[in-house]
Amino acid sequence: MPQKVRIALDAMGGDIGASVVIPGAAISLSRHPDTEFLLFGDRALIDAELAKHPAMKAVSRVIHTDVAVSGHDKPSQALRRGRKTSSMWLAIEAIKKGEADVAVSAGNTGALMAMARFCLRMLPGIERPAIAGIWPTARGDSVILDVGATIGGDAQHLKALAVMGSAMASVLFDLERPTVGLLNIGTEEIKGREEIREAAELLRKLDLPQMKFIGFVEGDGIGQGAADVIVTEGFSGNISIKVAEGTARQISEFLRAALARTWRARIGYLFAKIAFKALRDKLDPNKSNGGVFLGLNGVVVKSHGGTDAEGFAYAVDVGYEMVHYDLLTKINQMLNRDGSALSPAPAAQEAVS
Amino acid sequence: MPQKVRIALDAMGGDIGASVVIPGAAISLSRHPDTEFLLFGDRALIDAELAKHPAMKAVSRVIHTDVAVSGHDKPSQALRRGRKTSSMWLAIEAIKKGEADVAVSAGNTGALMAMARFCLRMLPGIERPAIAGIWPTARGDSVILDVGATIGGDAQHLKALAVMGSAMASVLFDLERPTVGLLNIGTEEIKGREEIREAAELLRKLDLPQMKFIGFVEGDGIGQGAADVIVTEGFSGNISIKVAEGTARQISEFLRAALARTWRARIGYLFAKIAFKALRDKLDPNKSNGGVFLGLNGVVVKSHGGTDAEGFAYAVDVGYEMVHYDLLTKINQMLNRDGSALSPAPAAQEAVS
Numbered sequence: 001m002p003q004k005v006r007i008a009l010d011a012m013g014g015d016i017g018a019s020v021v022i023p024g025a026a027i028s029l030s031r032h033p034d035t036e037f038l039l040f041g042d043r044a045l046i047d048a049e050l051a052k053h054p055a056m057k058a059v060s061r062v063i064h065t066d067v068a069v070s071g072h073d074k075p076s077q078a079l080r081r082g083r084k085t086s087s088m089w090l091a092i093e094a095i096k097k098g099e100a101d102v103a104v105s106a107g108n109t110g111a112l113m114a115m116a117r118f119c120l121r122m123l124p125g126i127e128r129p130a131i132a133g134i135w136p137t138a139r140g141d142s143v144i145l146d147v148g149a150t151i152g153g154d155a156q157h158l159k160a161l162a163v164m165g166s167a168m169a170s171v172l173f174d175l176e177r178p179t180v181g182l183l184n185i186g187t188e189e190i191k192g193r194e195e196i197r198e199a200a201e202l203l204r205k206l207d208l209p210q211m212k213f214i215g216f217v218e219g220d221g222i223g224q225g226a227a228d229v230i231v232t233e234g235f236s237g238n239i240s241i242k243v244a245e246g247t248a249r250q251i252s253e254f255l256r257a258a259l260a261r262t263w264r265a266r267i268g269y270l271f272a273k274i275a276f277k278a279l280r281d282k283l284d285p286n287k288s289n290g291g292v293f294l295g296l297n298g299v300v301v302k303s304h305g306g307t308d309a310e311g312f313a314y315a316v317d318v319g320y321e322m323v324h325y326d327l328l329t330k331i332n333q334m335l336n337r338d339g340s341a342l343s344p345a346p347a348a349q350e351a352v353s
Numbered sequence: 354m355p356q357k358v359r360i361a362l363d364a365m366g367g368d369i370g371a372s373v374v375i376p377g378a379a380i381s382l383s384r385h386p387d388t389e390f391l392l393f394g395d396r397a398l399i400d401a402e403l404a405k406h407p408a409m410k411a412v413s414r415v416i417h418t419d420v421a422v423s424g425h426d427k428p429s430q431a432l433r434r435g436r437k438t439s440s441m442w443l444a445i446e447a448i449k450k451g452e453a454d455v456a457v458s459a460g461n462t463g464a465l466m467a468m469a470r471f472c473l474r475m476l477p478g479i480e481r482p483a484i485a486g487i488w489p490t491a492r493g494d495s496v497i498l499d500v501g502a503t504i505g506g507d508a509q510h511l512k513a514l515a516v517m518g519s520a521m522a523s524v525l526f527d528l529e530r531p532t533v534g535l536l537n538i539g540t541e542e543i544k545g546r547e548e549i550r551e552a553a554e555l556l557r558k559l560d561l562p563q564m565k566f567i568g569f570v571e572g573d574g575i576g577q578g579a580a581d582v583i584v585t586e587g588f589s590g591n592i593s594i595k596v597a598e599g600t601a602r603q604i605s606e607f608l609r610a611a612l613a614r615t616w617r618a619r620i621g622y623l624f625a626k627i628a629f630k631a632l633r634d635k636l637d638p639n640k641s642n643g644g645v646f647l648g649l650n651g652v653v654v655k656s657h658g659g660t661d662a663e664g665f666a667y668a669v670d671v672g673y674e675m676v677h678y679d680l681l682t683k684i685n686q687m688l689n690r691d692g693s694a695l696s697p698a699p700a701a702q703e704a705v706s
Binding site for chain 1: 504505576587588591621
């Protein structure tokens with residue numbers, strides 16, 4: 001673990017850019033004073049923000065570029081236009097050069113993943129990257145992966161997700177042996193997809209001291225906190241997390257409208273304000289901001305593009321935790337225990353085209 | 354449309370059986386007096402319940418059997434043990450014999466589907482059955498299918514789901530041209546699965562007057578009511594609906610706990626009671642009770658096994674609506690417009706083994 005956690009920020013990423021990124025990082029810095037920042041982007045914009053945040057300015061180095069990846073760029077376009085030059089690329093490359101321990105960007109997910117894969121390459125033993133999300137549950141938080149890096153995947157892929165997700169959960173939630181469940185459905189005689197049943201077999205055999213496989217979890221089990229880590233391929237993972245976000249938003253809006261409808265309800269709201277604040281905090285999407293790219297030689301955190309400074313701060317926090325508790329070493333240890341945790345197929349590493 | 358809607362009930366299905374099924378049907382009867390019932394199950398239990406519900410008794414015929422499919426029977430077991438004899442089978446068979454227009458059961462989904470396929474067979478042009486669910490959204494209700502009848506499926510399957518789902522939405526929600534969206538994810542350069550993009554092409558070409566294809570919908574769009582009909586294969590459909598149910602339950606429980614925590618919050622609750630009742634009604638899983646089996650020569654409705662009489666009544670209501678507004682004719686019309694709405698593959702019909 002380095003003395004200080006060195007975080008590279010794509011200061012041009014997201015819907016707003018520097019004026020969210022820098023205040024956000026400043027909030028995170030106040031929680032983790034042992035942080036240093038590399039800020040990639042338009043120096044004029046960055047300096048203007050740093051002037052308002054002297055503590056942040058004191059621990060930051062600015063590297064100027066005026067090339068920014070747009071939210072609408074396709075991954076291939078972003079690579080073509082922004083490789084070696086864009087704030088996003090440079091933030092990632094700082095990891096490769098050993099100048100930063102983690103990169104955080106609110107830029108577009110596809111471009112960020114393509115650049116991260118291209119620049120950092122996959123970990124030995126991992127064939128495909130994943131994005132891990134944080135899911136607020138009735139028992140605390142769970143990690144869910146993959147929420148959309150790749151679609152589909154065989155049993156080996158699901159096993160790799162389980163290993164990486166457990167490492168992340170142990171780091172984030174300070175757990176010695178996180179529980180791991182495979183997302184599945186339970187209405188068919190032959191339950192769920194073939195590859196999921198195979199993955200269950202593999203995970204039962206794996207028996208690592210750093211994770212505890214508990215079997216299948218259905219869609220309604222995620223929010224109950226049935227497992228610390230929920231493993232699924234990227235299509236259903238993405239659908240799941242978006243359905244949950246959508247449902248939470250829908251209920252909040254309905255409740256807000258219902259509480260404003262009559263004077264009695266409005267009075268009730270005033271009395272129960274603290275309860276509603278607790279609910280709002282609980283449902284605050286900012287708090288689960290920070291998708292972690294796993295499977296690469298380096299940690300990259302993706303913040304929501306539309307987040308505010310508070311939300312961006314959570315994504316920076318996630319990056320901090322990953323480095324501070326040494327996620328990559330943990331993953332590598334789990335992958336290489338007896339050299340047999342995963343049996344990588346001999347296939348060549350995929351390059352983003 | 355028949356003079357009266359004739360509903361066959363599996364009076365032994367569900368966690369409780371006759372003492373939920375008959376009071377539930379009685380509630381539905383009070384809403385739809387033009388209903389007649391065939392009740393399959395243990396005559397002693399059924400008669401005891403009918404004695405408490407004279408209006409129900411007046412329009413019911415009881416067919417005795419003491420064979421019941423258990424909630425734990427695998428579909429193949431259920432077929433082996435309960436074919437031709439169980440209350441579940443007999444209720445379905447009543448449709449085939451022309452004695453009933455629809456069957457409703459709270460028995461186990463796998464067994465019910467297996468028996469329904471075996472007994473009723475698939476509609477011409479449809480290769481695989483689907484289960485359609487009702488999703489309460491910010492704009493009203495939407496139909497989502499498939500929520501777990503079969504896993505996976507090609508573009509033709511998704512197209513068939515779109516046609517059947519639109520017919521159901523037009524019947525249930527009284528819409529002339531329901532909007533249809535394909536569930537997809539939006540984080541990849543090549544968005545989503547191959548078959549989903551193909552299905553989008555097919556649906557764009559189809560251009561039926563009874564449905565309006567609006568493109569892809571992401572997970573958080575379902576609850577916003579982005580489309581009247583959400584089309585997806587059974588794995589992600591099942592995950593989606595269960596995630597939404599789980600999230601709603603989780604939020605309700607959290608809110609209940611928060612409102613009981615302090616005296617101020619408890620007072621607030623008293624004032625805002627009506628608002629909370631509205632929320633509870635909105636989230637009431639009973640109101641979306643009733644999974645509709647589509648693609649068969651007959652309509653079968655599956656109620657949740659653990660529901661109460663109120664919830665079972667909703668499932669009976671759904672069955673009533675399907676018949677009253679002639680779902681099957683609508684589906685057939687859409688399938689056979691110019692004989693080209695669907696191009697069935699020449700494959701033989703699958704039989705449940």
